[in-house]
Amino acid sequence: MSVQQELIKRLQERSAVIGIIGLGYVGLPLMLRYVELGYHVLGFDNDPSKVEQLNAGQSPIEHIHSDQIADAVGCGLFEATSDMSRASQADALIICVPTPLDRYRQPDLSYVVGTTDAVVPHMRFGQVVSLESTTYPGTTEEELAPRIGSGGLKVGEDIFLVYSPEREDPANPDFKTQTIPKVCGGYSPACQEVGQALYGQVVDRVVPVSSARAAEMTKLLENIHRAVNIGLVNEMKMVADRMGIDIYEVIDAAATKPFGFVPYYPGPGLGGHCIPIDPFYLTWKAREYGLNTRFIELAGEVNSSMPEWVLRKLADALNARGKAVHGSRILILGIAYKKNVDDMRESPAVEMMEYLREQGAVLAYSDPHVPSFPPMREHQFDLEHTPISEETLAAQDCVLIATDHDAVDYDQVQKYAPLIVDTRGVYRDRTDPKIVRA
Structure with missing residues (x-):
């Protein structure tokens, strides 16, 4: 044998x-x-x-x-x-x-x-x-x-x-x-x-x-497909916002088409170990063959810009209330890269926290899946999970929903938080002047 x-x-x-x-x-x-x-x-x-x-x-x-x-x-x-x-x-x-x-x-x-x-x-x-x-x-x-x-x-x-x-x-x-x-x-x-x-x-x-190379390309295609479509819907979100159109209403309506459309939903950026990273692996390798993957790179630019777009919305919302980011108490709600997990890899919440810290905001976070901010190669915060309560919410100048964990009582958040910046469409069906969609 x-x-x-x-x-x-x-x-x-x-x-x-x-x-x-x-x-x-x-x-x-x-x-x-x-x-x-x-x-x-x-x-x-x-x-x-x-x-x-x-x-x-x-x-x-x-x-x-x-x-x-x-x-x-x-x-x-x-x-x-x-x-x-x-x-x-x-x-x-x-x-x-x-x-x-x-x-x-x-x-x-x-x-x-x-x-x-x-x-x-x-x-x-x-x-x-x-x-x-x-x-x-x-x-x-x-x-x-x-x-x-x-x-x-x-x-x-x-x-x-x-x-x-x-x-x-x-x-x-x-x-x-x-x-x-x-x-x-x-x-x-x-x-x-x-x-x-x-x-x-x-x-x-x-x-x-047929080959290891084909298998490697398969994995990249799977995740680049998602990255490109998320980039598209994130760009559509920004356009719809300027036009005063509810992007979630549009997505839900488009999803009723029984063929040719797959719904993707916007967010504050890409996270996890694959989708924010994989497109760059292919664009890098493609240069060896004299090719520029412009479509993929454009989607990457859109997705990479989303945390900055969210933060501009947050700053504008604070300004409208006579407050600056500097000195404001801001609670980040959900810091894992996606809902219902403890995975922090490439989480856009962390990038937003870095910016807010640089601008002098007083930061706290609440994430039942992340009891303390973990050691990360590029980010360090000496913070622990803050349980949600009436007192905690009322003490904030703004609550930024970065990840929409199911364990959070969003009715309680809406009731007691003075300002909410919602990046995940948690309140897509609610009208409340203190809720800002981002």
Whole structure:
């Protein structure tokens, strides 16, 4: 039996050990799904405190319950570690690490490259490596394959390489790891077969594509599609605002068309680990081919301008009441990047907080999903969650709704806050002079 056939057999029989590198919003749900099916999972993370937390059966992510982690640890099928030398114990290594942008808005592959370099000395015959991190087309072939092959293992014969982009949507009750189709592209046909065996047991449908590059482009298209449409509706919001038209009424009316229209809703900007970042990966790579992705870049400009537009609306609303931003008490309502999660990555609320702090506002935030402002690479606030109360709301000069969590009592906010700037359409059906739509 060949190396490839033996590995496929182990994956299909669920006797393979699965290594997951990066135990965050992508890695942990994937771990739980493999454990659910009886695979042994070895999780890798470079944060020792997170490793300790997970091995104690505690979850670092709100929407993943600690009892799920405790069950995985308790049944002996999951262990977390920071020791990359143990990569040799895994039959599959699935890389789920961040791919952010650097200060110049260019792709930062340091996490992917650093992770690969760390595990290459410990790779062996008969393993499969899958990259799930969002990246530009060519990363798997140009960055991972040469590194993996540098130790003497031949990719496609001795060791196998695929790209299969993550499609997690944290806290979405309608979809889970099992039910979200999994795109998979191999470095070679042999790699593709192994990749399909790797994921074929844990998801209902594997979607094979012809290459890793095609899979990488698929992920970018998915998120650029959203970014462009959000940019469009955000621009429409600004035009409608100047014309005195309710953009939500327009969207709801347009959505009654049974074909050819998909509703998107405006907001204060883009957040999360994909949509604000992915378009820049493609625009950067396209320049290598002499192309300018003007349509994508324009949508990025519109979306990037939304926090500034919201803040102008806020400043105008305060000015109309004889107040300046400087010295005003402003409560940010919701600082996670989207509703009902604790995920702060690329949250537009943080950008608005930075500006308001620079302008001398007295800031507080209320977010039941974020008990204290977390450490972030580029932002630091020594703030903790302020519970909503009549006294708290009445003491503010303005409440800025940045994220519309379901747990908030918006009737109470409307009753006691003297001024509300609503970026999410919470009060779309209400008329109240103290509510400003932004």
